[in-house]
Amino acid sequence: MATLSMRPCGDFRTTYRQDTKIFDTRNSRGAMVIFLAALYALVILPQVVPALADAPIIGWFADGYFLSLGIQFCYYGIAALGLNILVGFTGQISLGHAAFFGVGAFSSAWLNTTFGIPVLLCIPLAGGMAAVVGLIFGAPAARIKGLYLAIATLAAQFIIEDLFIRMEWFTGGSSGSLADTVTLFGFAFDNDQRYFLLTLSFAIIMYVLAANLMRSRDGRAFVAVRDHYLSAEVMGINLTKYRVMSFGIAAFYAGIGGALYGHYLMFVSAEAFTILLSIQFLGMIIIGGLGSVMGAMLGTIFMVMLPEFMAGGVSILQNTEWGNQPFIINGLAFFREMAIGAAIILFLIFEPDGLAHRWKLIKAYWKLYPFSH
Amino acid sequence: MSTDSPILDVRDLSLHFGGVRALSNVSFSVKPGELFAIIGPNGAGKTSMMNCISGRYTPTQGQVIFKGQDVTPLPPNKRTEVGMGRTFQNLALFGHMSVLDNIMVGRHHLLKNNFLSGGLYWLGGAQKEELSHRRQVEDIIDFLEISPIRKATAGTLSYGLRKRVELARAVALKPDLILLDEPMAGMNQEEKEDMTRYIVDLNEEWGMTVVMIEHDMGVVMDVSERVMVLDFGQKIAEGLPDEIMSNPYVKKAYLGEDDEEDGGAVNAGPGQEVA
Ligand SMILES: Nc1ncnc2c1ncn2[C@@H]1O[C@H](COP(=O)(O)OP(=O)(O)O)[C@@H](O)[C@H]1O
Ligand SMILES: [Mg+2]
Numbered sequence: 001m002a003t004l005s006m007r008p009c010g011d012f013r014t015t016y017r018q019d020t021k022i023f024d025t026r027n028s029r030g031a032m033v034i035f036l037a038a039l040y041a042l043v044i045l046p047q048v049v050p051a052l053a054d055a056p057i058i059g060w061f062a063d064g065y066f067l068s069l070g071i072q073f074c075y076y077g078i079a080a081l082g083l084n085i086l087v088g089f090t091g092q093i094s095l096g097h098a099a100f101f102g103v104g105a106f107s108s109a110w111l112n113t114t115f116g117i118p119v120l121l122c123i124p125l126a127g128g129m130a131a132v133v134g135l136i137f138g139a140p141a142a143r144i145k146g147l148y149l150a151i152a153t154l155a156a157q158f159i160i161e162d163l164f165i166r167m168e169w170f171t172g173g174s175s176g177s178l179a180d181t182v183t184l185f186g187f188a189f190d191n192d193q194r195y196f197l198l199t200l201s202f203a204i205i206m207y208v209l210a211a212n213l214m215r216s217r218d219g220r221a222f223v224a225v226r227d228h229y230l231s232a233e234v235m236g237i238n239l240t241k242y243r244v245m246s247f248g249i250a251a252f253y254a255g256i257g258g259a260l261y262g263h264y265l266m267f268v269s270a271e272a273f274t275i276l277l278s279i280q281f282l283g284m285i286i287i288g289g290l291g292s293v294m295g296a297m298l299g300t301i302f303m304v305m306l307p308e309f310m311a312g313g314v315s316i317l318q319n320t321e322w323g324n325q326p327f328i329i330n331g332l333a334f335f336r337e338m339a340i341g342a343a344i345i346l347f348l349i350f351e352p353d354g355l356a357h358r359w360k361l362i363k364a365y366w367k368l369y370p371f372s373h
Numbered sequence: 374m375s376t377d378s379p380i381l382d383v384r385d386l387s388l389h390f391g392g393v394r395a396l397s398n399v400s401f402s403v404k405p406g407e408l409f410a411i412i413g414p415n416g417a418g419k420t421s422m423m424n425c426i427s428g429r430y431t432p433t434q435g436q437v438i439f440k441g442q443d444v445t446p447l448p449p450n451k452r453t454e455v456g457m458g459r460t461f462q463n464l465a466l467f468g469h470m471s472v473l474d475n476i477m478v479g480r481h482h483l484l485k486n487n488f489l490s491g492g493l494y495w496l497g498g499a500q501k502e503e504l505s506h507r508r509q510v511e512d513i514i515d516f517l518e519i520s521p522i523r524k525a526t527a528g529t530l531s532y533g534l535r536k537r538v539e540l541a542r543a544v545a546l547k548p549d550l551i552l553l554d555e556p557m558a559g560m561n562q563e564e565k566e567d568m569t570r571y572i573v574d575l576n577e578e579w580g581m582t583v584v585m586i587e588h589d590m591g592v593v594m595d596v597s598e599r600v601m602v603l604d605f606g607q608k609i610a611e612g613l614p615d616e617i618m619s620n621p622y623v624k625k626a627y628l629g630e631d632d633e634e635d636g637g638a639v640n641a642g643p644g645q646e647v648a
Contacts, residue, residue: 016504016507016508016511017500017504019507020500020503020504020507209492209493210492212491212492212493212494212499213488213491213492215494215503216486216490216491216492216494216499216503217480217481217484217485217486217487217491217499217503218486218487218488218491219488219491220470220474220477220478220481221478221481223467223469223470223474224467224470224478224481226469227466227467227468227469227470228465228466228467228468230429230461230465231461231465231466231467232467232478233429233448233449233450234427234429234449234450234453234458234459235450235453235478235479235481235482235542235546236450236453236454236481236482236546237450237478237481238448238450239450245488249488291469
């Protein structure tokens with residue numbers, strides 16, 4: 001993760017350990033820790049002191065709408081990070097990520113209802129099951145690349161979607177399956193505040209694991225395979241192993257995200273895991289920044305917020321004189337999908353390095369402000 | 374000459390691409406600790422030979438014996454594990470990685486941490502292992518004098534520096550045999566002198582056996598212990614640098630006819646002053 005980023009002068013590294021930190025500077029690390037701690041505090045506070053639930057900023061965190069967005073950031077963000085390991089870091093492609101997300105959601109619900117395994121344990125197990133499915137459907141990556149791999153993963157998407165309907169014992173077929181809420185030692189994560197804390201904790205763990213992976217042996221091997229596979233092989237890297245393994249890891253992340261999604265909605269149905277969601281995942285990492293750990297989260301936030309803003313825009317339109325036009329009243333879903341497509345295209349053209357890159361530039365700008373030129 | 378058994382023994386090797394005979398029945402061997410040069414005009418099959426040795430190409434016929442083991446069926450990554458390293462004629466760095474990470478990739482087969490222990494980093498000893506290899510990589514960085522650029526993105530460096538980083542990455546493999554494909558092509562005189570010094574040091578101080586393809590006859594004659602000449606996929610001569618220089622066939626095929634003024638009709642590289 002070492003990059004040429006802006007460091008204040010006087011901040012010299014004197015050990016290799018300092019030089020291999022996830023965050024380049026002590027300040028950015030501190031800021032992240034404070035931010036996350038504040039998130040926890042803001043959510044926990046109104047729970048403990050109910051009077052605070054109406055206070056200005058704290059109030060937002062007691063509000064179901066904001067929390068549900070935060071929960072979506074977390075479970076989609078975990079899955080998007082997995083896809084970024086596969087696409088951004090290893091340089092492969094997958095159009096079937098939503099299917100692995102679905103495998104995670106169904107697996108966790110199934111493990112819990114069938115075997116009575118505690119949900120908290122089912123979530124990582126579901127990640128494991130998704131990883132196995134990912135390894136199976138990722139096996140073609142050993143031989144094929146690019147467009148052919150895209151088609152193979154597209155086939156995986158449709159095959160798995162079809163299996164969701166057929167394997168009734170596992171998924172409940174077309175009627176879907178129920179997913180219990182998470183409980184830990186009798187404490188139920190049964191409201192949005194609690195569930196947000198749970199998903200946030202999972203997200204932090206998964207992001208830290210990925211950041212660590214990328215600064216150690218196998219993470220470097222992924223990037224080496226992406227940048228120059230012929231010389232990666234001469235460096236002793238087994239191409240087949242890493243190409244397939246990155247599918248496994250990507251599916252593991254998707255599975256964890258999917259399981260958290262299922263237990264949040266408490267109901268899992270195959271319609272949610274279509275090719276559209278796969279494309280949205282791709283959109284998240286393109287917009288956030290291919291090959292960037294934090295980019296996956298930034299892109300997820302963008303992608304989750306986009307339809308919210310679209311909905312806001314449409315409801316404003318509905319109050320204007322055109323408000324009674326059918327294309328506005330009925331057009332919300334249509335607008336939403338158009339906006340997703342437009343956002344992906346605009347980012348590909350104007351910001352191919354994604355939000356993560358833009359964020360770096362902004363940071364550099366403020367470091368030097370007002371002498372930015 | 375010692376009676377050491379060869380570290381590399383290429384036996385009757387042929388490589389055909391359809392009708393193109395890139396190599397025809399070439400045999401040669403390299404002794405441990407030797408600095409061995411392969412010369413020949415463009416298209417002679419030098420890179421193809423290196424690709425057969427490193428496993429990129431599977432020879433149509435013949436064997437590659439490395440340290441007494443027949444490595445012909447092994448894929449390139451396995452050959453790295455038994456002690457081969459190489460650089461490429463055309464730059465082959467990991468362009469988006471830092472110089473440091475590029476070189477750390479060279480430690481891949483020596484590192485033990487994996488996606489699990491690497492992810493846990495602090496818990497499974499991965500951090501300790503990474504840092505200890507980092508220390509050794511820094512020695513290589515110091516040796517090749519690239520410390521000021523260790524954080525730079527490899528793809529942004531000048532040609533000469535990239536060649537040097539590629540050498541650093543191959544050295545990081547800790548190979549017993551290092552294969553260098555035109556390590557100084559496209560360099561200016563000063564860079565060439567540096568590169569020559571590094572190669573000699575690797576051979577003498579670091580104890581690596583070197584097989585080098587090089588066009589600069591001055592360098593080849595100065596540093597190599599033995600030279601093999603390829604032309605149209607065939608071995609036309611092998612011997613001490615002086616013998617090679619005086620071999621009439623070599624003069625004709627590689628260095629150009631005696632009576633030609635510039636002496637480099639085929640090989641348009643610098644360094645013809647030697648010829
Ligand atoms: N992958 C390949 N496919 C077809 N022909 C090749 C391939 N690699 C090399 N050749 C041919 O083999 C011959 C030797 O090439 P090469 O080994 O690159 O020569 P050198 O390195 O001595 O300049 C050339 O005629 C070249 O066109
Ligand atoms: Mg060549």
